[in-house]
Amino acid sequence: MSTVTDARRRFQLAVVAGSAVMLSLAAVLSALADARAVWRPEVSGPVLPDWSSAVASAREIExxxxxxxxxxxxxxxxxxxxxxxxxxxxxxxxxxDAYLASLVFEGARTDNPQRLGRLGLAEPGDVDGGTLIEVRDDAGDIRAELILGEVRDPLxxxxxxxxxRAYAALSGDGAARALDLLPADSWLDLDFLALGTSDIARVDIQPETGPAYRLERAASSSRNFSLRRPAGWQSITAAAGNGPAATLGRVRFRDVRAADRLGGEFVAHHTAETFTGLRVRIDVKALGETRWALITATPLTDDAQAEAAAVNATANGWAYLMSDLTIDRLIRPLDRIADPGEVSTDAP
Structure with a gap:
């Protein structure tokens, strides 16, 4: 009986010892896994070492x-x-080009996919996702690619x-700079039209509804535009016409499309003339609820020829989407800035 009991005890001790070994091994493996997740290998040098050759062969950037x-x-x-x-x-x-060429590694960070979102490096398009830049050559081969995440100065x-694997990087000046790659319209020159508020001498406006009218001022130093046409109307206030008249002082469009593909129909126009002799006409085309501008510049003097050529070089063949605020000012109906005069019922 004693021999059986001793054997049972030895077996139980062996089981306990084996379990302890297995638990210890599991702990070691878990620790190794955690260590691998935070291990930061040495890394240095340019983030994109072949960037210059990639740029030279670049034909497409996504x-x-x-x-x-x-x-x-x-x-x-x-x-x-x-x-x-x-x-x-x-x-x-x-x-x-300058930003990506200047990026240098500061060090490696986590390679745990679950932690990438904390650095703004989750998959592009996802919550906490980064911004992918992919450069291809004329054969469609990828020459450079990188995902940019959060900027935490200086990284x-x-x-x-x-x-x-995530990395921290610095730009060439020793600190990280935010490079806003989105939205898409930030890559387009949509604020090229800026006549200067003080340079506008007169405007002729044909709104979508109501009569056409003219606003004018004698000199650039004049504070307010006066209503010159049609006869019989009186401005609500001295400054009532300043909003419509100064619209082209500086305007930013929202989007752009090829004019010959836009469709729609013309519903209004706005023409501004400057003291230097530049005339800019905006023909407004309606496409559903949106309003698009087709722009034509004409020099009235020799001094305005270069300005007119620059505007036409940019705008010719294009239609520009306008915001509701721009439309409200550009072709504001006359009855919102002036009152009609009393109509006499007496016989002549």
């Missing part, structure tokens, strides 16, 4: 974040296909697409 769009180089000009090939602002491309967090 940017994906909350929205996605593509830039394509054609005959030396970068354009946005989703906007019917409207040219991209060169200074934006220069800023992107910006980055990772390679398809990989979970």
């Amino acid at each position: 940017i994906v974040g909350d929205e996605g769009f593509t830039l394509v180089e054609t005959d030396g000009v970068w354009r946005m296909p989703s906007r019917d090939g409207y040219p991209v602002r060169p200074e934006r491309l220069a800023a992107l 910006v967090y980055v990772r390679r697409p398809g990989r979970s």
Whole structure:
């Protein structure tokens, strides 16, 4: 009986010892897994070491974040296909080039996919997602790609697409700078029309409803525009016409499309003339609830020829989407700024 009992005890001790070994092994493996997740290998040098050659061969740049769009180089000009090939602002491309060329590694960070969102490096389009930049050559081959995450001065967090390892980086000046790649319209020159409020001498407006009218002032130093046409109407206040008259002093459009593909119909127009002799006409086209501007510039003097040519070089062939605020000012009905005179019922 004693021999059986001793054997049972030895067996139980062996089981307990084995369990302890297994638990210890599990703890070690768990610790190793955690250590791997926070292990930060040494890393240094440029984030995109081959960036200069990638830029030289670049023919297409895709940017994906909350929205996605593509830039394509054609005959030396970068354009946005989703906007019917409207040219991209060169200074934006220069800023992107300088920024990515300057990025250098500061160090590695987590490679746990569950933690990438904390650094703004989740998949582009997801919550806490990063912004993907992908550069391709004329054969469609990827020459450079990177996901940009959060900027926490002086660092910006980055990772390679398809990989979970995150890195911290610095730009060339020793700190991270936020590079706003979105929205898509930030890549387009949509605020090129700026006549200068003090330079506008007169405007002629044909609203969608009601009579056409003219606002005018004698000099750039004059504070208010006066209502010159039609006869018999009186401005509600001395400054009532300033809003419509000064609309083209500076305007930012919301979007752009090729004019010959827009459709719709013309419903109003606004023509402004400057003291230097530049005339700019906006023909307003209605497409559903939206209103689009087709722009034509005409020089009335020799001094205005260069300005007119610059406006036409940008605007010719394009239609520009206007905001509700711009439309409200640009073609405001006359009865919102003036009252009609009394109509006499006496016989002549």
